[in-house]
Amino acid sequence: MxxxxxxxxxxxxxxxxxxxxxxxxxxxxxxxxxxxxxxxxxxxxxxxxxxxxxxxxxxxxxxxxxxxxxxxxxxxxxxxxxxxxxxxxxxxxxxxxxxxxxxxxxxxxxxxxxxxxxxxxxxxxxxxxxxxxxxxxxxxxxxxxxxxxxxxxxxxxxxxxxxxxxxxxxxxxxxxxxxxxxxxxxxxxxxxxxxxxxxxxxxxxxxxxxxxxxxxxxxxxxxxxxxxxxxxxxxxxxxxxxxxxxxxxxxxxxxxxxxxxEGRGWTYKNPDLPTLFNQSGSNRVNRLEKFFLSFLKESRTNAEIYAATLHQGFRPTHAVEVLKGLSGQEKISVTSNDGQKIRKGSYYINYNDYCDRPNRISINLI
Ligand SMILES: C[S@@+](CC[C@H](N)C(=O)[O-])C[C@H]1O[C@@H](n2cnc3c(N)ncnc32)[C@H](O)[C@@H]1O
CATH class of the missing domain: 3.40.50.150 (Vaccinia Virus protein VP39)
Structure with a gap:
């Protein structure tokens, strides 16, 4: 060895x-x-x-x-x-x-x-x-x-x-x-x-x-x-x-x-690391997007999405990219939980908001 x-x-x-x-x-x-x-x-x-x-x-x-x-x-x-x-x-x-x-x-x-x-x-x-x-x-x-x-x-x-x-x-x-x-x-x-x-x-x-x-x-x-x-x-x-x-x-x-x-990096449009090694083309789906399409059937807060993203082995920036993509396809809706206006494209998926404003917004599939 x-x-x-x-x-x-x-x-x-x-x-x-x-x-x-x-x-x-x-x-x-x-x-x-x-x-x-x-x-x-x-x-x-x-x-x-x-x-x-x-x-x-x-x-x-x-x-x-x-x-x-x-x-x-x-x-x-x-x-x-x-x-x-x-x-x-x-x-x-x-x-x-x-x-x-x-x-x-x-x-x-x-x-x-x-x-x-x-x-x-x-x-x-x-x-x-x-x-x-x-x-x-x-x-x-x-x-x-x-x-x-x-x-x-x-x-x-x-x-x-x-x-x-x-x-x-x-x-x-x-x-x-x-x-x-x-x-x-x-x-x-x-x-x-x-x-x-x-x-x-x-x-x-x-x-x-x-x-x-x-x-x-x-x-x-x-x-x-x-x-x-x-x-x-x-x-x-x-x-x-x-x-x-x-x-x-x-x-x-x-x-x-x-x-x-090493060129195995993740991009939203491309297959991610494990599927790159997987020779069969049929597996080439975006794992995080697939996960969100099931996870967001129920309404989830920004803190829940942050934790779930990490549990899946992805970074918050990956989540934001996928959420932007889903929003562009009008597949998700975002609701403010504290009455404050939400900036377009902001999802509050980060550690600080996880600690300080865990319930800032909720997201669910339309
Ligand atoms: C893979 S090498 C460690 C390499 C090291 N971490 C590095 O980065 O260079 C494994 C080491 O574990 C030691 N070792 C083997 N069995 C052990 C045991 N039961 N308890 C403690 N050390 C052990 C071996 O002597 C060997 O040096």
Missing amino acids: IEHSEVKVRLLNLYIKKYLNILSRAQAFEKVQLFDLFCGEGIYENGGEGSPIIFMKAIKEVYYRNQHESQKTIKVDCVFNDKEPSKTEKVKSIIEQKKLHYPFLGDLRFKNIDYVTALPLVVRQISIVKNSKSFVFIDPYGYSEVRASQIQSILETKKAEVLLFLPTQHMFRFEKKGRPTALHSFIEDIVPQKQWPNSHTGIDFIENLKSAFREYLGNEFYVDSFIITREKNQFFCLFFFTSHIYGFEKMLDAKWEIDSE
Whole structure:
């Protein structure tokens, strides 16, 4: 298994900077805790940088930027864990050599605990530190140690976000060949085995897994996937989990930014990411529009539409585009709920209105 994946690292980098920028300025938080539970060795033979180096560089950059702009900043305590002591030793010496850490940035600890033992300790640590938020990165070689219930226990603290890398292509191949026990247990944990749908392609497998995670975790938590293509038709996947709607929006921003750069970006008129990989032309419908054509049969407020859009893995700007399109075709009607006039083309689908004016307007199909 290739340890270093450039796309994975770019997503980590983009996201962690967005995350730290927001949290460092938020008045409510005094500390971020970052747990990299399968941290690897830092830098690989081909020179590629692994997760601990990406994290340390981002922390340093955000700190100095905030200082330069005279902004509030935040300490980030990092735990880098790998069951192989030689790997954390290597990470430690790279961080020292490259001067990536100073005590004023936060604590830095190295651990060599098996992931399964480490997880409950991490959950406890997240829970007990007041005014803190945590980010947990789970990047194993395989999936035999990983369970959905572990992710759930982290999310239930309501103080953490989780990024999980899964070798979905291998899982899909095993599913076809007859499941090994590890895959069986993994799936059985999320969905009763009889209800597990058949996957025809590696992308189908990812979609099925994402739906199963969403179903398992319920509406309170947000889940999305970011597909990484390694070789032709070899799809691996980062799953993102959070209980915080704004954190989720920022993750989706990072994801769509990379997708656009790679030419897989979403446009209203064109098929979106999963259908691009899907060879069959019949599937080429706009998934968000299709969703709205059913969701808006009932009248929905701007806050409900904001949350539902994110749950579907789309950004508020995507929703606005689709709503404008539907309005142009005279398929929706927009009603003001507070007596104030509505500007044409304004739908109030954003986080601020979600918090401050959740019931500003309602939209329904005509
Ligand atoms: C895919 S690599 C991690 C790559 C790293 N996140 C990066 O971006 O460079 C997986 C790592 O997990 C470690 N590992 C394997 N099983 C483990 C376990 N049960 N608990 C903790 N670490 C484990 C391995 O030594 C290996 O370094």
